Amino acid sequence: MQSEMLKGHLDGMVLAVLDAAPTYGYAIVEALRERSDGVFDVPEGSIYPALHRLERAGAVSSKRDRVNGRERRVYELSPQGRASLRSRRTEWAAFATAVGSVLGVSGA
Amino acid sequence: VNEIERYVAELEPLLRVGARYRKRILAEVRDHLVEAAEVAGRPDGAASGRDAVQAFGVPAVLADGFNAEAALRSWLRMPLVMAGGCAAVAAGMVIAGSTGSGRTVSAPLSAQIVFFAALLLSQVAVVGVGRGVSLTLAQRGRVSVAGHDMAIVRRSVRVSAAALMLATVLWVTSVLLANQRGALSSAAMVVVAIGVMSAGAGAPVAWVLRWSMLWSGSPDDAEPATSSAGSSVGVAGWQVGERLVGIASRHPVMACALAALGGAVFAALRSETGLPPSLPWAGIEAVVVVAAFFWVGPMLGLRGIHTRPQRPALP
Numbered sequence: 001m002q003s004e005m006l007k008g009h010l011d012g013m014v015l016a017v018l019d020a021a022p023t024y025g026y027a028i029v030e031a032l033r034e035r036s037d038g039v040f041d042v043p044e045g046s047i048y049p050a051l052h053r054l055e056r057a058g059a060v061s062s063k064r065d066r067v068n069g070r071e072r073r074v075y076e077l078s079p080q081g082r083a084s085l086r087s088r089r090t091e092w093a094a095f096a097t098a099v100g101s102v103l104g105v106s107g108a
Numbered sequence: 109v110n111e112i113e114r115y116v117a118e119l120e121p122l123l124r125v126g127a128r129y130r131k132r133i134l135a136e137v138r139d140h141l142v143e144a145a146e147v148a149g150r151p152d153g154a155a156s157g158r159d160a161v162q163a164f165g166v167p168a169v170l171a172d173g174f175n176a177e178a179a180l181r182s183w184l185r186m187p188l189v190m191a192g193g194c195a196a197v198a199a200g201m202v203i204a205g206s207t208g209s210g211r212t213v214s215a216p217l218s219a220q221i222v223f224f225a226a227l228l229l230s231q232v233a234v235v236g237v238g239r240g241v242s243l244t245l246a247q248r249g250r251v252s253v254a255g256h257d258m259a260i261v262r263r264s265v266r267v268s269a270a271a272l273m274l275a276t277v278l279w280v281t282s283v284l285l286a287n288q289r290g291a292l293s294s295a296a297m298v299v300v301a302i303g304v305m306s307a308g309a310g311a312p313v314a315w316v317l318r319w320s321m322l323w324s325g326s327p328d329d330a331e332p333a334t335s336s337a338g339s340s341v342g343v344a345g346w347q348v349g350e351r352l353v354g355i356a357s358r359h360p361v362m363a364c365a366l367a368a369l370g371g372a373v374f375a376a377l378r379s380e381t382g383l384p385p386s387l388p389w390a391g392i393e394a395v396v397v398v399a400a401f402f403w404v405g406p407m408l409g410l411r412g413i414h415t416r417p418q419r420p421a422l423p
Contacts, residue, residue: 011251024139025136025139025140026139026140026143026144029140043163043164043165043166043169043170044140044144044163044164044165045137045140045164045165045169045170045173046165046170046173048133048136048137048140048170048173048174049170049173049174049176049177052174052177053177053251053252054251056177056180056181056251057249057250057251058248058249059251070139070143071139072139073132073135073136073139080249084251
């Protein structure tokens, strides 16, 4: 998939992964790849500026923690991030339906 | 591992961020790459490292992402730092003023002019800081910030930094002149006041200069000439300043008249020589307020940037 198409949605998808459980950068990349059946194959590094951006906006918080015997920076969704995710889901559903209708894609 | 360390070493000089943030970025990148190489688990360790590095992305592109985020964080913090600088300069003046000898000593006209010019510049600095802080607060909770909003924040910070620096030089000069004339009683307190003012203005201005130089020519410097009304959505509760700005930009004549009147009354009230001799100062204040509103106003987005959307021409 074109990474340009993905760029505008990366923040929302990161929030969705963190909605399941707090986790760290590498695990987020793996979750994105797994959930998309390998379709979203973005440069792995691009996840970090997105995480830092979300952290600045207060959508996620982070702290150093021990995961699998290793020190990691673990990210967690904040209540603000949860609210943001809800609104992104609603917006996306409306957008996808509208585009699907225009393109004539069934089941959109 | 060598591949990973090489990658980290290549990334490090490309990062235009503070030391603490740089350390955090490099630690996260290294952790990620090491884990990716281990998970790949190829017999050839070097090949695993190479794969991990390749999947991670080009260092220059990655650095751009971090740099843009760091620049945004810094610019959004600067108005608050500048506000601290203004407060420190004001505190310095209060300290200097508290050492008044109590004797009636009339300052020479040159000292009065210097004092008055410092006062005017301080007002410009305060307005610039106020505009920057208002817009910064309106961005709270927003993941991305509109380019024209950032442009106004940058200009506000630069205007207030320049005005604060000049005002401080003039304040210090006026304090020294007053001290020379014997209007201030404690030399030690004068030194403290000058120190507080210099540090208060110097530290934030140096910080602004540092970041301005670090980010000169950055792609996000593009500043569109106009912006649409209501672009600064922000989070409810942080928009009071932006609403006032919206009112001022929609009613420039009324805003200008109120500001000029307020400035003139302020100039007249602070005069110790009675109303008639203070009128020229009040007049100058009013003229300067009007001139600043028209000259500095557009830079701060106080005037002329909220344009009405044009109707498309009918065929």
